[in-house]
Amino acid sequence: MTHASASFLPPVAIDPDSGMPMYQQLSDWFRRAILDGHLRPGQRVPSTRHLAGELNISRIPVLSAYDQLLAEGYLETFTGSGTCVARAIPSGAPGGRRLRSASNGESVGAARRIARRAAQLHGPEQTWLDSLGAFRVGMPALDRFPTAIWARLVNRHARQLTVEQMSYADPAGHGPLREAIATYLGASRAVRCDASQVLITTGSQQALQICAHVLLDAGDRVWMEDPGYPGAHQAFRTAGAQMVPVPVDGDGIDVEEGMRRARGARAVYISPSHQFPLGTTMTASRRMQLLSWAERDDAWIIEDDYDSEYRFGGKPVASLQGLDTAGRVIYLGTFSKVMYPSLRVGYMVVPKDLVPAFHAGRDAIDTFSSTLFQLAMTDFIREGHFARHIRTMRALYRERRVALIQAIDRWMGGRLEVIGADAGMQLVGLLPEDVDDIAVSREAAGHGVSVRPLSPCYLGTPSRSGLILGYGGVTPAQIDEGVRRLSLCF
Amino acid sequence: MTHASASFLPPVAIDPDSGMPMYQQLSDWFRRAILDGHLRPGQRVPSTRHLAGELNISRIPVLSAYDQLLAEGYLETFTGSGTCVARAIPSGAPGGRRLRSASNGESVGAARRIARRAAQLHGPEQTWLDSLGAFRVGMPALDRFPTAIWARLVNRHARQLTVEQMSYADPAGHGPLREAIATYLGASRAVRCDASQVLITTGSQQALQICAHVLLDAGDRVWMEDPGYPGAHQAFRTAGAQMVPVPVDGDGIDVEEGMRRARGARAVYISPSHQFPLGTTMTASRRMQLLSWAERDDAWIIEDDYDSEYRFGGKPVASLQGLDTAGRVIYLGTFSKVMYPSLRVGYMVVPKDLVPAFHAGRDAIDTFSSTLFQLAMTDFIREGHFARHIRTMRALYRERRVALIQAIDRWMGGRLEVIGADAGMQLVGLLPEDVDDIAVSREAAGHGVSVRPLSPCYLGTPSRSGLILGYGGVTPAQIDEGVRRLSLCF
Numbered sequence: 016m017t018h019a020s021a022s023f024l025p026p027v028a029i030d031p032d033s034g035m036p037m038y039q040q041l042s043d044w045f046r047r048a049i050l051d052g053h054l055r056p057g058q059r060v061p062s063t064r065h066l067a068g069e070l071n072i073s074r075i076p077v078l079s080a081y082d083q084l085l086a087e088g089y090l091e092t093f094t095g096s097g098t099c100v101a102r103a104i105p106s107g108a109p110g111g112r113r114l115r116s117a118s119n120g121e122s123v124g125a126a127r128r129i130a131r132r133a134a135q136l137h138g139p140e141q142t143w144l145d146s147l148g149a150f151r152v153g154m155p156a157l158d159r160f161p162t163a164i165w166a167r168l169v170n171r172h173a174r175q176l177t178v179e180q181m182s183y184a185d186p187a188g189h190g191p192l193r194e195a196i197a198t199y200l201g202a203s204r205a206v207r208c209d210a211s212q213v214l215i216t217t218g219s220q221q222a223l224q225i226c227a228h229v230l231l232d233a234g235d236r237v238w239m240e241d242p243g244y245p246g247a248h249q250a251f252r253t254a255g256a257q258m259v260p261v262p263v264d265g266d267g268i269d270v271e272e273g274m275r276r277a278r279g280a281r282a283v284y285i286s287p288s289h290q291f292p293l294g295t296t297m298t299a300s301r302r303m304q305l306l307s308w309a310e311r312d313d314a315w316i317i318e319d320d321y322d323s324e325y326r327f328g329g330k331p332v333a334s335l336q337g338l339d340t341a342g343r344v345i346y347l348g349t350f351s352k353v354m355y356p357s358l359r360v361g362y363m364v365v366p367k368d369l370v371p372a373f374h375a376g377r378d379a380i381d382t383f384s385s386t387l388f389q390l391a392m393t394d395f396i397r398e399g400h401f402a403r404h405i406r407t408m409r410a411l412y413r414e415r416r417v418a419l420i421q422a423i424d425r426w427m428g429g430r431l432e433v434i435g436a437d438a439g440m441q442l443v444g445l446l447p448e449d450v451d452d453i454a455v456s457r458e459a460a461g462h463g464v465s466v467r468p469l470s471p472c473y474l475g476t477p478s479r480s481g482l483i484l485g486y487g488g489v490t491p492a493q494i495d496e497g498v499r500r501l502s503l504c505f
Numbered sequence: 506m507t508h509a510s511a512s513f514l515p516p517v518a519i520d521p522d523s524g525m526p527m528y529q530q531l532s533d534w535f536r537r538a539i540l541d542g543h544l545r546p547g548q549r550v551p552s553t554r555h556l557a558g559e560l561n562i563s564r565i566p567v568l569s570a571y572d573q574l575l576a577e578g579y580l581e582t583f584t585g586s587g588t589c590v591a592r593a594i595p596s597g598a599p600g601g602r603r604l605r606s607a608s609n610g611e612s613v614g615a616a617r618r619i620a621r622r623a624a625q626l627h628g629p630e631q632t633w634l635d636s637l638g639a640f641r642v643g644m645p646a647l648d649r650f651p652t653a654i655w656a657r658l659v660n661r662h663a664r665q666l667t668v669e670q671m672s673y674a675d676p677a678g679h680g681p682l683r684e685a686i687a688t689y690l691g692a693s694r695a696v697r698c699d700a701s702q703v704l705i706t707t708g709s710q711q712a713l714q715i716c717a718h719v720l721l722d723a724g725d726r727v728w729m730e731d732p733g734y735p736g737a738h739q740a741f742r743t744a745g746a747q748m749v750p751v752p753v754d755g756d757g758i759d760v761e762e763g764m765r766r767a768r769g770a771r772a773v774y775i776s777p778s779h780q781f782p783l784g785t786t787m788t789a790s791r792r793m794q795l796l797s798w799a800e801r802d803d804a805w806i807i808e809d810d811y812d813s814e815y816r817f818g819g820k821p822v823a824s825l826q827g828l829d830t831a832g833r834v835i836y837l838g839t840f841s842k843v844m845y846p847s848l849r850v851g852y853m854v855v856p857k858d859l860v861p862a863f864h865a866g867r868d869a870i871d872t873f874s875s876t877l878f879q880l881a882m883t884d885f886i887r888e889g890h891f892a893r894h895i896r897t898m899r900a901l902y903r904e905r906r907v908a909l910i911q912a913i914d915r916w917m918g919g920r921l922e923v924i925g926a927d928a929g930m931q932l933v934g935l936l937p938e939d940v941d942d943i944a945v946s947r948e949a950a951g952h953g954v955s956v957r958p959l960s961p962c963y964l965g966t967p968s969r970s971g972l973i974l975g976y977g978g979v980t981p982a983q984i985d986e987g988v989r990r991l992s993l994c995f
Contacts, residue, residue: 036568038528078526079569128771128803129862133719136865157668166663169877173656178647178978181845217707221871228743229623233723249869253718255745281618313618355671357876372619375626379739381711385875386847387659 027070037072038079045080046131049089049100057476059099060090085234085257102475135252137245149497150419151465152441154488155352156411164400165354168391180386186378187370188215188362189389195396196348196362204323205333206346208364214373215384218361219321219349220246223284225363226345227254229376230282230315238273238283242472242479244291244319247284260474263290267297270304282315287335288323292443292472292483294435302335309343316344322439324353324405325412342366350392352440352487353405360388408487412440418491419484422498430505431482440487443469445479450505452480458504464497517560527562528569535570536621539579539590547966549589550580575724575747578625592965625742627735639987640909641955642931644978645842646901654890655844658881670876676868677860678705678852679879685886686838686852694813695827696836698854704863705874708851709811709839710736713774715853716807716835717744719866720772728763728773732962732969734781734809737774750964753780757787760794772805777825778813782933782962782973784925792825799833806834812929814843814895815902832856840882842930842977843895850878902930908981909974912988920995921972930977933959935969940995942970948994954987 029040048054060066063081067074081098084090092098172180187193193213200206200213216222223246231237233255239247241260251258259280261273268285283305287297297305309316318335326332336346349361365373377383395401416436423431423444431444446452452468459466459482469481482501486494519530538544550556553571557564571588574580582588662670677683683703690696690703706712713736721727723745729737731750741748749770751763758775773795777787787795799806808825816822826836839851855863867873885891906926913921913934921934936942942958949956949972959971972991976984 036572037565038569039572073563073565075526075528075563075566076569079528079566082526082529127858129859130718130720130722130725132722133862133866136862136869154672157671160671162664162666166660166666169663170656170660173659174652176652176656176845181647181650181847182644183846217871217875220869224870228620230620232620232622233745235620246869246872249865253866253869255723355666356673357671357873359871359873359875368617369619372623372626375739376623376743379626379710379736379743380714381707381849381871382736383847383849385707385849385878388875 027066029070029072031072036076038076038083041076041080042083045084046089054100056100056102059097062097082234091257091259132253132255136249149464149489149493150441150484150486151488152467152483152485153352153356154485155355155440156408156415156488157355159407159411160355161400161404165391165395168394169387171394172387172390176387180390184383184386186214186374186383188213188384189386189393192389192393192396193362195393197364199396199401200334200346200348200364204320205337206364207337208346212364212367212370214363214365214377215389216361216363216377217359217381217384218351219319219347220250221380222347222349222361222363223247223250223317223319224253225373225376225380226282226315226317226347227251227256228380229369229372230317230345231256235282236277236280238268238277238280239474240268240285240290241474242292242469242477243284243474244286245472247319248474251284258474262478263293263295265295267295267301268305270301270308274308279312280314282317283309284317284319285335286319286321288320288326288332289438290435291319291321292435292441292467292469294437294439294442296332296437297335299332302338306335306339306341306343310341314343317347318344319347321347321349322352322441323348325409325440326438327413327416328437336364342368345369353401353408354392354395358388358392360384360392412487415486415489415491415494416442418494419486419498422495425495426498426502428502430502441483441485443481443483445469445481446505448480450480452482455482455501455505459501462500462504464500464504466501517556519560519562521562526566528566528573531566531570532573535574536579544590546590546592549587552587572724578622578742578745578747581747581749622743622745626739639954639979639983640931640974640976641978642957642973642975643842643846644975645845645930646898646905646978647845649897649901650845651890651894655881655885658884659877661884662877662880666877670880674873674876676704676864676873678703678874679876679883682879682883682886683852685883687854689886689891690824690836690838690854694810695823696854697827698836702854702857702860704853704855704867705879706851706853706867707849707871707874708841709809709837710740711870712837712839712851712853713737713740713807713809714743715863715866715870716772716805716837717741717746718870719859719862720805720807720835721746725772726767726770728758728767728770729964730758730775730780731964732782732959732967733774733964734776735962737809738964741774748964752968753783753785755785757785757791758795760791760798764798769802770804772807773799774807774809775825776809776811778810778816778822779928780925781809781811782925782931782957782959784927784929784932786822786927787825789822792828796825796829796831796833800831804833807837808834809837811837811839812842812931813838815899815930816928817903817906818927826854832858835859843891843898844882844885848878848882850874850882902977905976905979905981905984906932908984909976909988912985915985916988916992918992920992931973931975933971933973935959935971936995938970940970942972945972945991945995949991952990952994954990954994956991 027044063074063077067077089101090098091101193210196213197208197210227250231254234257236257236259237251238261239258240263259277262269267287320334336344346364350358420433434443436442452470456466456468467483470477517534553564553567557567578591580588581591683700686703687698687700717740721744724747726747726749727741728751729748730753749767752759757777810824826834836854840848910923924933926932942960946956946958957973960967
């Protein structure tokens with residue numbers, strides 16, 4: 016923290032006689048200055064000592080105000096590098112942003128006040144999500160889904176729904192489905208649990224929401240893989256948690272750097288099997304390091320094991336949950352990628368002593384999941400369709416992955432460096448340093464190609480520019496044509 | 506605030522040399538004292554001025570600490586009557602409560618830290634919810650649901666799901682369903698909206714969560730009907746909002762009392778068509794009064810119009826949303842009561858300028874609702890099954906309501922005073938003042954009768970004791986037998 020930064024501050028207006036507590040005047044002033052753009056994202060703010068001295072007031076209200084602003088996500092802090100305006104705050108003045116009418120495009124005279132946390136959320140509409148073709152991320156080979164079998168199972172239960180099955184149900188989910196999932200996870204992911212620890216959700220986004228609300232209070236700190244999964248950013252933002260970006264290297268999340276940045280964090284969010292977006296598989300030693308940190312510092316590990324069904328290179332890696340002897344891991348999974356996204360069924364596995372709290376959280380968030388699909392899903396697993404479909408898809412995605420890597424070799428002339436292709440349904444192509452990935456994605460969308468830029472996945476300053484390419488839902492011919500078109504975009 | 510109350514405080518331990526900010530030491534001390542039971546729910550705490558004087562410190566850290574504790578829900582305040590320990594805090598020490606293993610009943614050595622807001626949630630398991638028989642609240646006549654028609658529609662779409670229908674979809678919901686709902690609400694509830702304002706949810710609980718997170722930041726105040734809907738309490742608690750109980754009288758929520766208790770509240774939650782649980786219908790003049798308060802004070806009205814399909818006495822009452830000229834109302838509805846609870850499809854109608862913020866909130870909370878049921882529901886409405894089913898059920902519930910009132914006359918000998926029977930699928934029987942409604946509910950559960958006690962619906966001190974009786978899912982014969990058994994319970 017240098018002296019100079021303070022001089023960049025616009026004059027701080029506080030009035031000791033206003034009757035409003037000093038700390039509140041201060042936090043209001045900062046919030047306004049940030050929203051109005053007088054303080055820019057990433058800009059350092061004076062130390063509490065320095066600001067108190069300058070304003071000739073006690074340091075306590077300044078500390079309170081900073082604490083409040085940190086909790087609300089207006090400021091962020093890194094150990095040893097001072098406090099600065101959060102980089103994640105949209106520059107377009109969230110608290111006072113102008114909202115447009117969706118139906119007729121009229122803007123309302125003045126924007127009306129909604130929650131600050133809501134104003135920080137990104138809208139769901141993004142150019143690179145529009146197309147269903149190459150290379151939409153997270154899209155399985157839906158044309159290969161056994162729709163006839165699935166429809167038969169759904170119909171079987173729809174025709175004979177009992178009064179009990181139509182009623183309000185257990186927030187934890189349908190018992191036999193929880194049994195089937197516990198067995199599947201034990202066998203295929205080395206997850207150690209019984210059915211009582213399994214909780215059915217509407218997908219991983221809801222599981223993230225439940226974790227955020229059950230484990231964290233507003234202002235609590237959580238380590239986030241950086242770059243990381245934007246859906247997780249949204250969930251923790253909604254809960255008012257303070258996200259601490261922690262870099263990911265070739266071994267997974269950098270645990271030591273996490274401890275340097277926020278030792279006393281309450282939780283960490285990770286995707287160790289196939290990191291989103293970089294595709295890194297977390298090494299065993301990093302896993303052990305993370306587990307001992309969590310145990311020692313009384314922190315929770317939220318393990319998002321999405322995409323773990325498909326692994327092509329190296330040995331299958333057991334889940335972190337299976338290594339955990341201290342009950343520190345909450346394990347998340349979804350059927351969106353293995354079945355189909357609009358099914359909206361996922362699951363989580365929670366430590367035994369947290370089961371009641373998670374049930375209460377699930378109940379508060381949306382009561383319980385639709386029963387009919389849970390019944391059909393139970394049969395789908397029990398009758399072997401699930402395992403068979405995964406096997407078929409694994410072979411298919413292996414082919415598509417090879418096709419994508421070959422197409423990149425063929426069309427890109429070394430301008431796209433492939434990483435993270437050992438597992439899942441997507442890989443990352445790193446761009447040359449001077450190329451703007453958002454601009455490339457926009458350009459590609461114009462050519463009918465959907466690629467997701469890497470840089471918006473960063474909470475902190477993006478350190479790499481790249482494109483995330485999903486290959487699950489595209490045939491080898493579409494892959495080749497998609498890469499050819501993409502090669503024209505930069 | 507009397508001087509006396511301060512003397513009840515255990516000695517406050519703060520250390521000016523500890524390096525920890527004074528306000529934080531204070532709030533930690535209060536939190537601990539509340540959780541450990543040294544300060545009891547409802548107990549007054551000293552005024553900030555008084556406590557600062559007693560501790561010989563500045564008033565500012567005391568103000569900050571109280572503000573923090575209010576925001577977290579440990580303290581609550583009523584204009585003119587000082588600040589006291591929140592009544593909603595479970596006496597069993599939430600932050601440090603002992604959690605039991607669900608599978609084997611072992612308790613973990615020491616309870617582990619989860620979010621304070623989560624520790625304040627009630628578990629979903631309650632005795633009076635166990636039975637599906639008389640008089641389970643919120644349970645429609647499921648045996649009269651046109652299952653065959655519904656299964657045919659579900660099957661129609663399940664067999665021919667397109668790749669697009671299996672993919673990630675609009676967080677706002679399926680366009681044609683939103684159109685159908687807008688038309689239905691316009692015609693039957695005088696809701697003024699177009700499809701762009703309709704948002705599909707997984708039910709009213711999720712709609713409440715979205716409202717809480719989009720409209721309120723942690724610590725923001727919201728008026729709650731008292732007694733009111735416990736599901737709403739859960740949602741606002743999760744969001745960290747500060748709930749201000751506002752009494753309900755024969756005209757609906759007491760707007761003037763609300764203004765006295767918390768003039769600057771950010772929002773109000775109401776169920777004006779058939780108040781939960783009392784069954785009051787809000788009068789037109791109260792509606793206008795509430796709308797002008799909201800407009801004047803920049804507040805939002807969350808109108809939960811559950812149960813509005815069935816009205817037996819008096820004229821149908823238009824929705825508050827339809828009277829609102831300032832775009833202040835967020836309107837919530839659900840298909841759980843008209844279709845069946847385990848369907849998990851509901852909807853909300855939001856002011857035009859808030860559409861983008863609500864879409865972002867919906868996306869953050871669980872992405873979007875399952876597509877298949879939305880397709881089937883669209884057909885169910887369009888092909889006239891929905892309107893027909895409502896008509897049939899209205900006649901049926903009218904009969905059942907009469908049967909219940911007659912059975913109460915017959916068996917109760919005046920010990921149960923019926924109120925709120927003009928609409929919906931439930932009514933309230935007020936108990937004599939000295940009868941404990943929770944004890945009666947437990948006793949009734951032992952006799953196979955499910956009645957929901959009134960007193961847990963209060964946020965503040967319960968002013969009435971009573972039983973909520975759902976009659977939707979029970980035949981006249983079951984009703985008579987249920988009331989007979991119930992008459993033996995007190």
